[in-house]
Amino acid sequence: METLKLAVSKTEYQNSINTAAEILKNGGVVGMPTETVYGLAASAYDDKAIKKVFEAKGRPQDNPLIVHISDMEMLNEVAEDIPEIVYTLAEKFWPGPLTMVLHRTAKIAESVSAGLLTVAVRMPSSKIALDVISKSGLPLAAPSANVSGRPSPTTASHVVNDLDGKIDAVLMGEDSDFGVESTVITLVGETPILLRPGAVTYEQLLKFLPNLEISDAVLNELKAGDRAESPGMKYKHYAPKTTAFLVEGEGFADFVNKQENAVAVCFMEEAGSIKIPKLIYGSADDKLSLAHSIFGVLREVDKFGAERVFIHAPEKEGVGLAVYNRLIRAAAFKVINI
Numbered sequence: 001m002e003t004l005k006l007a008v009s010k011t012e013y014q015n016s017i018n019t020a021a022e023i024l025k026n027g028g029v030v031g032m033p034t035e036t037v038y039g040l041a042a043s044a045y046d047d048k049a050i051k052k053v054f055e056a057k058g059r060p061q062d063n064p065l066i067v068h069i070s071d072m073e074m075l076n077e078v079a080e081d082i083p084e085i086v087y088t089l090a091e092k093f094w095p096g097p098l099t100m101v102l103h104r105t106a107k108i109a110e111s112v113s114a115g116l117l118t119v120a121v122r123m124p125s126s127k128i129a130l131d132v133i134s135k136s137g138l139p140l141a142a143p144s145a146n147v148s149g150r151p152s153p154t155t156a157s158h159v160v161n162d163l164d165g166k167i168d169a170v171l172m173g174e175d176s177d178f179g180v181e182s183t184v185i186t187l188v189g190e191t192p193i194l195l196r197p198g199a200v201t202y203e204q205l206l207k208f209l210p211n212l213e214i215s216d217a218v219l220n221e222l223k224a225g226d227r228a229e230s231p232g233m234k235y236k237h238y239a240p241k242t243t244a245f246l247v248e249g250e251g252f253a254d255f256v257n258k259q260e261n262a263v264a265v266c267f268m269e270e271a272g273s274i275k276i277p278k279l280i281y282g283s284a285d286d287k288l289s290l291a292h293s294i295f296g297v298l299r300e301v302d303k304f305g306a307e308r309v310f311i312h313a314p315e316k317e318g319v320g321l322a323v324y325n326r327l328i329r330a331a332a333f334k335v336i337n338i
C-alpha cells in the first residue's frame with residue numbers, strides 16, 4: 001500500500017486532519033505526532049483496525065495499547081468505575097504524558113486490551129493528536145509508531161523509515177517534545193503502581209498518590225514465570241542492532257577510551273575527553289535533554305558498524321528514571337559498573 005504523507009503546514013493543516021480522521025473512521029491506521037513519541041493510531045472500537053496496528057508493528061498480541069482521548073466525556077466512553085483520584089490527576093496532568101490504567105467498558109475492542117479487563121488511557125497535549133481525535137470522534141489506540149523492538153520514533157522520518165508502505169498515512173509533524181513515552185500508572189488494584197516511568201515523574205505523582213509503588217519491572221528484568229503487571233515490560237525494547245551495554249559509576253571516558261571496535265553514547269560535559277567514536281545525548285544535568293534525544297541517538301548507533309556500544313547511564317531521579325528504564329532495556333539488562 002502507498003503511505004500518504006500528510007503535511008501539516010498552515011495551508012494544508014485542516015485538510016490533513018480531515019483526511020486522517022476519515023481514514024480512521026474507515027478502519028485505517030495513521031502515524032501521528034504526540035508530545036511523547038509518534039503514535040500509530042486506530043479506532044479503539046474497531047477490532048479489525050487494531051489488528052492492523054499489531055501487524056504493521058509486528059507487536060506481540062499480548063501487549064495492550066494506550067487509548068488516547070480528547071476530552072473528559074470520552075473518558076466515560078472507554079472506562080468505568082473511575083475512582084475520584086483520576087479526576088484530580090487529570091486536572092493536574094492532562095492533557096499531558098500521564099497514562100492511567102482503569103477498568104474498561106465493553107465498547108473497547110478486545111485486542112486493545114489484549115484480553116485484560118482494563119484499559120490504559122491518556123489525553124495527549126499535542127494539538128495535532130487532539131485535533132485528529134476530536135475530528136474523528138473516536139478514542140484512538142496508539143502504540144509507538146515503530147517496528148516492535150526498535151527505538152521509539154520521535155520524528156516523522158523515523159515513522160516513515162519503519163512503516164512506509166505498511167500503514168495508510170503519516171501526519172508529518174514536528175519532532176516530539178519529550179522524546180520518551182508516557183508515564184503509566186495503574187489505579188485498579190489496592191495500591192497504585194508506577195508501571196512505566198515517563199516525563200510525569202514518580203516524585204510529582206507522590207504528592208497525589210503518597211502510597212505509589214514502583215513496579216519491580218521498571219528497573220529489573222522479569223524472570224521466566226513472573227507475572228507482568230504491564231505486559232509491555234517483559235519485552236526487549238528500543239534496541240540498536242549493535243550490542244549495547246549500560247555503564248554506571250565514575251570514569252566513563254577512561255573506560256570507553258580503552259575499548260576497541262566500540263561507540264560511546266555520552267553526556268555533553270564529557271564528550272571532549274572521549275577518543276572513540278561517540279554520540280552525545282544531552283547534558284547530564286538536564287534530564288529532559290537526555291529524554292528528548294535518546295531514541296534518535298539509539299537509531300544512529302548502527303551507522304558506525306561497531307561491535308559494541310557503551311551508554312553512560314543517567315541518574316535515576318526525575319525524568320532520569322524514564323531514560324534509565326529505556327536504556328536498560330536497550331541494553332537487554334547488561335549493566336557494567338566501573
Ligand code: AMP
Pocket residue numbers: 063064065066101113116118119120142143144181182184186195196229230231232233
Ligand atoms: P506503547 O503503546 O508502546 O507506548 O506501550 C504501552 C505500554 O502500556 C506497554 O508497556 C503496555 O504493557 C502498557 N499497558 C497498556 N495497557 C495496559 C493495561 N491495560 N494494563 C497494564 N499495562 C498496560
Ligand code: MG
Pocket residue numbers: 143144152
Ligand atoms: Mg512502544
